Amino acid sequence: MASELSDWIRVTHGVWRLVAQPEHVNIGLVVGDTGALLIDTGSWPEQGRRIRERAAEVADVTHVVVTHRHYDHFFGLAAFTDLPTIGHASLEQDLADPVVLEEAFELRIDPAELVLPSQLVHLATTVDLGGVRAEIVHFGPGHTAGDLVVIVPEHEVVFAGDLLESLDPPQFGPESSIAAWPAALDGILGILGEDALIVPGHGDPVDRVFAFDQRARISALYGQAEYLVKQGVAEEDAWEKGDWPFPEPTVRAALPLLYAELAGKGLIPREQLPVRPLS
Ligand SMILES: [Zn+2]
Numbered sequence: 197m198a199s200e201l202s203d204w205i206r207v208t209h210g211v212w213r214l215v216a217q218p219e220h221v222n223i224g225l226v227v228g229d230t231g232a233l234l235i236d237t238g239s240w241p242e243q244g245r246r247i248r249e250r251a252a253e254v255a256d257v258t259h260v261v262v263t264h265r266h267y268d269h270f271f272g273l274a275a276f277t278d279l280p281t282i283g284h285a286s287l288e289q290d291l292a293d294p295v296v297l298e299e300a301f302e303l304r305i306d307p308a309e310l311v312l313p314s315q316l317v318h319l320a321t322t323v324d325l326g327g328v329r330a331e332i333v334h335f336g337p338g339h340t341a342g343d344l345v346v347i348v349p350e351h352e353v354v355f356a357g358d359l360l361e362s363l364d365p366p367q368f369g370p371e372s373s374i375a376a377w378p379a380a381l382d383g384i385l386g387i388l389g390e391d392a393l394i395v396p397g398h399g400d401p402v403d404r405v406f407a408f409d410q411r412a413r414i415s416a417l418y419g420q421a422e423y424l425v426k427q428g429v430a431e432e433d434a435w436e437k438g439d440w441p442f443p444e445p446t447v448r449a450a451l452p453l454l455y456a457e458l459a460g461k462g463l464i465p466r467e468q469l470p471v472r473p474l475s
Pocket residue numbers: 264266339358367397
């Protein structure tokens with residue numbers, strides 16, 4: 197197995213990443229003249245402390261962003277409580293979610309070490325690192341209700357969190373919004389130049405074409421489910437009857453969510469509609 201923390205890998209001038217196990221998560225570091233922004237914190241507080249020590253090989257961390265609620269990005273935050281830390285406002289609710297608390301319990305994390313960022317943002321904020329600024333933006337729900345994206349305009353780099361993944365297909369969970377996800381990616385795609393690099397939550401950096409392809413697949417996933425529901429195909433038959441843009445395990449994981457999202461819009465397979473008796 198790979199060691200718990202990889203070496204720092206240079207993304208571009210002043211921008212670094214390392215890979216933290218066990219989830220192969222990218223930890224980002226953006227260094228300016230007066231500060232250094234860490235993006236995501238690892239899977240538990242001790243790992244966060246080790247990441248902080250390793251960051252000091254490049255630059256002392258002055259600011260931290262958590263891209264979203266999942267433990268491999270969020271649960272190392274306790275190592276940074278003396279610094280300005282930033283996350284989406286929905287993290288406050290997430291910390292009361294039994295699913296999140298169960299994850300922490302399984303990782304044997306002391307509940308006192310599950311901490312909120314010091315600054316909760318709803319839409320956007322900026323961190324000035326001296327000659328480099330980081331724009332931290334919420335483009336709407338997608339992978340979770342509170343995904344934050346970190347844009348570094350001076351170096352044409354975006355940290356996308358798990359809105360994009362290059363190691364595996366994107367992860368669809370109960371907290372995802374598949375219908376809204378493509379619009380969140382449009383927020384990234386809209387500001388990227390031809391040469392921009394995107395650091396996904398997991399996997400090697402990708403370019404605009406890759407991001408557009410994944411955006412199209414997520415859109416097609418939703419579109420295919422909507423089409424099947426309108427044809428009266430039940431959830432349990434949808435994998436067999438559909439033409440899907442992701443492998444079977446990914447689609448099967450997404451189907452309950454897709455059908456629930458569509459039902460929320462009043463779209464359910466016709467055979468399941470109540471039949472009004474003739475009078
Ligand atoms: Zn995630």
